Amino acid sequence: MIPTIFQVLSVLGKVPGLKRFVDVEASIQERTNEEIHEVVGAFDDFVKVPSNILVDVKEEDQAIVEAYGAIQFPDGSWHVSDDLKHSKDLESWMPNATDDMIVRFENSKITRSGKPMDAVVLPxxxxxxxxxxxxxxxxxxxxxxxxxxxxxxxxxxxxxxxxxxxxxxxxxxxxxxxxxxxxxxxxxxxxxxxxxxxxxxxxxxxxxxxxxxxxxxxxxxxxxxxxxxxxxxxxxxxxxxxxxxxxxxxxxxxxxxxxxxxxxxxxxxxxxxxxxxxxxxxxxxxxxxxxxxxxxxxxxxxxxxxxxxxxxFTIGRHENTARGMMKKQWIAQALRALNDKTPLIPLGKATGFLFNKMYRFAPVPGKMLVASLKDTSQHILVIAKSGGGKTFWLRKFMALVKLTKWAGAIVGDGKNVLVREVMSLMDIVIEPGINLSLSQGMNAQQLVQAFRELKRKGKMSEDESSFWTSMGFIVLEHVAMIVEAACEAEKFVRSNTALLISDEEQQLIKFTSIERLAELEGDQERLSHAKNAIAETRANIRKLEASLKQPRSCYWTIGQIQRFLNVVNQIKQTEKGFELHEEFRGAFDFIEKSGYLNVADAANQIKGSVSYFANTWAVMAPETRTSITSNIDNALNDVFRGRHLKNADGVLWADTETGIDFQGVLTNKLWIGVNLPTMVHGVGGQITADIVRMRVYNLIKNRPVNWADLEGHNPVFNFIDEAQSVIGEAERDLIAMARSLGCYFVFLTQNISSFLANFSEHGAHNLFELFATKVLMQNESSHSTYKYFQEMLGKARLTPYKTASVGINNQAMLQRYANSALVDPEHPDAVFMQKLREKGVGAIQNSYVHSAPRQIDVKDAAHRFEDVARIKNFDLETVQGTELSWVMDDDDFANTLFQGQALIVVSRAGSTRTEICEVGGLEADQVEDFMRENRRV
Incomplete structure (x- = not known):
């Protein structure tokens, strides 16, 4: 066989000194490696975070870092100036980025020299x-x-x-x-x-x-x-x-x-x-x-x-500048993450779906996407269809938060069954037999506002006209104001009575001293006056003590409010005009004579309510008053539904003035939840759960502004499953300022459309914007939800999966073709395979640079590759760059979101991290075992 020119040159290339000039294959290999190295690299990677504070400076290293310009502070720490923190000499003593903050683009498509990548190599x-x-x-x-x-x-x-x-x-x-x-x-x-x-x-x-x-x-x-x-x-x-x-x-x-x-x-x-x-x-x-x-x-x-x-496909000066700015943002984010000492909660394991698209906010594949408890202060929204795994994920998230012993929590859901599934996490469980007050901790206006909210959510009896409901709540607020004022006035009088008893006791001590002194001096007149004073003082004390022993006539309860509503319509006409029921008139007189109005903060509102009933309500037509009170009375009756909603002594919660104090949720890291399944307790259980939640809201709203600096105060998580049937104006108003008050919301819902029943489309989207961390699970039934997430993530310059990569794994590609049955001479159908190959099977279409398919025959090309025995028909992969496209295409949701995977957008250390993640969770019967095992750890 006559040797080819290529073979001759290859043989000459083995001669020392001639290899560089005549070994064409080696020259091509060297040039290709250089150009691939120029293009395919990880030039945005960083593990060390430039910082002004050095870490792990050992005694033998101190002289070295000092020589580089570091200064040791009295506390023993080493510090450097802003100019030195980027020094390569000090990189070894810079702090490591947290595991989830590491940036590593192994397939970065930018050249080391900064030139546009596609100006460097061709296919x-x-x-x-x-x-x-x-x-x-x-x-x-x-x-x-x-x-x-x-x-x-x-x-x-x-x-x-x-x-x-x-x-x-x-x-x-x-x-x-x-x-x-x-x-x-x-x-x-x-x-x-x-x-x-x-x-x-x-x-x-x-x-x-x-x-x-x-x-x-x-x-x-x-x-x-x-x-x-x-x-x-x-x-x-x-x-x-x-x-x-x-x-x-x-x-x-x-x-x-x-x-x-x-x-x-x-x-x-x-x-x-x-x-x-x-x-x-x-x-x-x-x-x-x-x-x-x-x-x-x-x-x-x-x-x-x-x-x-x-x-x-240019990268250009603008994008190079943008990449530099992005790296600064990454470093700043990593520094904030290092300074955040609150516990970390894993949300999911990154799959690399968006990372492989070169999305700049995606974590490294295989790393856990986490959120610190400080990050969760910006609230979490989880969306998944029914059975999509959101509650499964929530149970584990709640268990991990509980294990940190860092925050209190209130747990609830639309059906009041979640607490039963996480009973091992709870410290206070609202269930039949517990001593609970529905009005404790709320004033008249707050209590009526709670009823208004329940009415808006549709959890109280429907009325025939919104006008009568509106008028009914006006009357209810005035009645509640009178009841609260009467209760506070009675407490005020009893408090004054206790003070009078104390004063009388002081006087008794004084007169007793005078009596003994008169006996010693033999002054009979003074002795007689002293004994009379002592007898009179003791009589006064007995009288005052007897009044304190009398049971109170008015209690701040929902039952008391309803009893006042029952007599508010009992108005009789006299010669002097219309006269309210004697219980109302007695309450007015008692409030005025008690002196409470002189010290009450709401004195003007109380006087206004008295005036309303005396001057407006009394002169209304009887049928008008009846229509108003019947509507509001029907609404209050819902609170009394449920024969089990009472304490161990059989007293209804609606008639209980004082019970469990919820302050421990804010100060002792207690977890509270309502275990009143709707299927058992009906609407009464739902109303109880909402009122309990609103009691906690009031405590949060009234906590000091500097609560975080006060000893004993802790944040509060608000976990709400099926949030679309629970939240209302109270949650929407609180969530906007909740972060500064230490209240962190975690909402779970099925889709965006479910919120439109309670809020307008604009209002629902505004509410969603308040959640910095969002978790989207399987939800194929809601296209509007996918559309919302697509528009939220927006567009970016990405490397689409439809585009082949720049760097080619030559060995893997050639091996794949070398092992192909298409040209395997040992294959049983080798003759048939040869015919297929002659017809073009195995040829691959190249990029737009080469418009025609390029096919290399095995026999003609095999001599060019000494390391591969048989090379099959192959073609070069196309070279492409980035393009402006949706971060999540329309088909990406269907292709990636299924059971066990979720799109997670987390606000981590002040910046966004986004990826398709593998997510886990706990079944209801696994929570207790999980807590037991991890508490031991």
Whole structure:
């Protein structure tokens, strides 16, 4: 077998000193590695965080860091200036970023030099020993083969022309890499043409005819031939000119034609006039120069293609600046995360879906996406369809928060069943038999506001007209104001009575001293006066103590309010006008005579309520009053529904004034929840749960502004499952300021549409914007929810999955094809596979740079890869850049959100982190075991 030029060069490349110049494969490999290294790298990575405070400075390192400019503070810590914190010399002592803050873009598509990535490499550069890289050798080999055939024909006659068969692999390679027309042109111009001219130069008919044409009589036909050739050349150049303006095309046309004509004339004259030895050298040497011209053309084409790529997929100065700004943001975020000492709660494990798109806010695949308890202060919203896994995820999240012993919590849901599932987490459980007051901790206005909220949520009896409901709540607020004032006035009187008893006791001590002194002095008159005073004082004390022992007549309870409502309509007309029921009149008189109005903060409101009943309510038409009170009385009756809603002594919660104090939720990290399933306790259980929640809200609203600085105060989590059926105006008003008050909301709902029943579309979206952390699970039934998340994440410059990567794993790609059954000679269907391969099976379409499929035949290409025994049909992967697209496409939701995975958008250390994550959770029967095991840890 005749060795190819490539094989000869490879053998010569093994000679010391020649490898660098003639080992084409090694040269191609080296250049490819350099360019891939230039493009594919991780230049935004950082693990160490530039900081002013050094860490882990050992005693033996102190002299070193001091030499670099670090200063040791009295507390032993080492500090550096802002200029030095970015020093590479001190990097070893910089703090490590938290695990979730590490940035590592292993497939970063920016060059080390900062140039646009696609201006550096083209597809043909990213595969070692590609046909494109060796193509100049293909063209150079053809004149060499022609020369060899010419020489051999001198010795062996016609048999010497068999050497032309050695050109077949090179012609096929040219056809595969370039085109069939290139192969045909190379066959005639670089192979047959030089051979024919060489034969004729030794006395053939062609040279004789040429010399005849160059004689005097032959100049006329020579001129005609020259004119025809010039015309054809200009025509070919014209049709090959495809770009530029009309003037530019004309200039290009003239330049190309002129070059061809001059080359033709010079070649013809040289062949005709040079002596035989020189003419033969000229004949076979000139075609070899085409490989140089080809290389120049390829370089110009490459420049044009890379320029086009740079314009099409440029990174540009603006994006380079943006990347620099983004890195500063990452470092600032990492520093904030280091300074955040609150416990971390894992939310999910990053899958790398958005990371592989080169989304800048995505964590490294395989890392846990976490939130510190400080991060959760910006509230969490979890959305998933029924059965989508949101409660499963919530149970584990709640258990992890409980284990931190960092915050109190109130737990609830639309059906009052969640508490039963997490009973091992609870400290206070509201259930039948417990001593609970529904009005404790709320004043009249707050209590009525709670009823208004319940009415808006549809949890109280429906009325016939919103007018009567509105009037009913006005009356209810006035009645509640009177009841509260009467209760407070009675407490005020009893408090004053206790003070009077104390004063009388002091007087008793004084008179007793006088009595003893009179006895010693024998002053009978003073002794008699003292004894009378002592008797009178003791009588007063007994009278005052007896009044304190009398049961109170008025209690601040919902039952008391309802009893007042029952008599508010009992108005009788007298000669002096309309007269309220004596219980009302007695309450008015008692409040006024008690002196409470002199110290009451709501004295004006109380007087207004008294005036309302005396001057407005009393003169209303009886049927109007009846319509108003009947509506509000029906609403209050809902509170008394449920025969089990009472304490251990059988007293209804609505009639209980004092019970469990919820202050421990804010100060002792207690967890409270309502275990009153709706299926058992009906609407009464729902109302109780809402009132309990509102009691906690009032405590939160009334806590000191500087609560975080006070000893014993703690944040409060508010976990609400099926939030769409629970939240209302109270939650919406509180959540806007809840962070500063230490209340952190965690809402779970099925979809966005479920909130539109309670709020307008604008109001619902405004509410969602208050949640910095959002978790979206399986929710294929709600397209509006997906649309909301898509618009929330917006668009970014991403590397879409439809685009192939720049860096190619050559070994893996070639191995894949090498192991393909398509060209396996040992395969049982090898003959059939060969037919498929001949029909093009196995060829891969390349990028827009190469519009035609490029196929490399195994037999022709195998010799170019020494490490792979069999190479199958393969093609180069396309080079692409980034494009502006949705962070989550329409089909991304359906392809990624299923049971066990969720889209998590978390506000981590003041900046967003977003990824598709694997999420876990706990079943209801696993919570107690989980807590027991982890408490031990």
């Amino acid at each position: 043909q550069d990213t595969i070692t020993g590609s046909v494109s890289s060796a193509m100049p050798l293909m063209f150079a080999a053809l004149p060499v083969i022609a020369c060899a055939a010419f020489i051999l024909s001198r010795f062996f006659g016609a048999y010497g022309y068999l050497a032309l068969l050695a050109a077949v692999p090179y012609l096929k390679a040219i056809r595969v890499d370039k085109s069939a027309s290139h192969a045909i042109g190379s066959f005639f111009c670089l192979l047959i043409g030089p051979l024919f001219v060489g034969i004729q130069s030794l006395g053939g008919a062609g040279v004789a005819a040429l010399r005849s044409l160059m004689s005097g009589p032959g100049l006329i036909p020579l001129g005609i031939v020259f004119l025809v050739v010039v015309t054809l050349t200009f025509a070919c150049c014209y049709f090959s000119s495809k770009q530029g303006t009309k003037h530019e095309k004309s200039l290009d046309l003239f330049a190309r034609a002129l070059k061809v004509e001059v080359s033709f004339v010079v070649y013809a004259v040289a062949v005709s006039l040079l002596p035989a030895p020189l003419s033969l050298i000229f004949i076979f040497a000139v075609p070899n120069l085409y490989c140089i011209r080809y290389t120049q053309i390829e370089r110009e084409t490459r420049t044009s293609e890379t320029s086009s790529n740079s314009n099409h």
